[in-house]
Amino acid sequence: MEEKPSKVLPESSDHPGSGKANDIRDLWTTATLSESQLNLPLSKVCENFDEEGICVDRTQWYTHHGGWEDDEEDEGNSYPEELDEQTLLEQEPHQGSSTEPRVGEKGDDSNIKAEKPSSMSSVEGSVHAAHLAYWAEQHNRLPLPLKELMKNEALEILNKALRSYRSGIGKEHFLTKELQRYIDGIKKRQDTGQNIRN
């Protein structure tokens, strides 16, 4: 059973720009999260994460204000050359890495442990490490709803292309057969995935 793309659609917003960005954030960052599984708020879990070891401005990504956090900067300085080159270069790793957790960072775990009794700290440390691993995986992957949307959309496009191939070059042409096999392959993989999940 295929998921329809409409299931992943966010609620419509009156302000496409800001609402869209907010919805995109929700999909990309929280699509596969179950809030009940998290002991800490998102901002705290991701506070220290930075793949390149740069202190990350967590509000840039995890805020739930409408639109990008740097919209306010852009409104005042949206002419590209007015922005200092240095500022742009500094922003770039932040924008690129703000969603990347610091993987395998042991320093934070040891700091946490030092503050609490050892029995509590070992439990919390493992929970925190699990969160770290979870976030590392999430931020390197496409969220599942978007992945499904991508596949479903590709299938729709390819099915239409198949009709064109059939009418243009005929059913028996090797390109048509190749496309048909390809589409069947994608559908099979989707069905297998569905069965595993069920």
Add this chain to the structure above:
Amino acid sequence: MKLKEGSFLWYLYLDKAYCLLSVRNVKVLLEYFHLLDVHGKNTLNDVLFYHFLHHVTDLKKRQIEIVFDMLDWNAMGEIGFEQFYVLVCILLAHENHLEKQFMYRHSRLIFDLLDVDGEQRIRQATFQMYRFLFNIDTQELKELFHDFDVSRINYKEFKLYTIVSVDKFQKKQKAERERQNLSSSKLHIK
């Protein structure tokens, strides 16, 4: 030209400073491209390209053909990921009202795309043909060629045009914001 709401590309976004996709978005886009690459050649032929663009935008057949011809700069009848990426950036810039910034930031690339004859000059007719991609007003186009008093513009003139365009756009945005602030302050006073 509009992206279909809820389509996969609709969920991507450009970096506002550089008007490019983030690495993560590029990775995702590559995955999407490979899904469409049916024949395993790392390219999309004209049929696949047409159905892709027809599915995700409201472009007409003729416009899609124009876009394909523009991107097929090797005249191979296929487009690779590099061209696909450029197209997606153009679509997203249009969708997010960043056309002017995009043209300013990537003026050389766009000039080369529009220079279909390879003469290092763009005619007014060519500009007219592609203006739907960059949301260029017909009047604006006429003024551009009138101001430079030429029938074809070279890269320097094009670059100047992008600078002036961005500047005008900034001023327009600023004026709109001031108008909004004025109307909201009037409401508060009442």
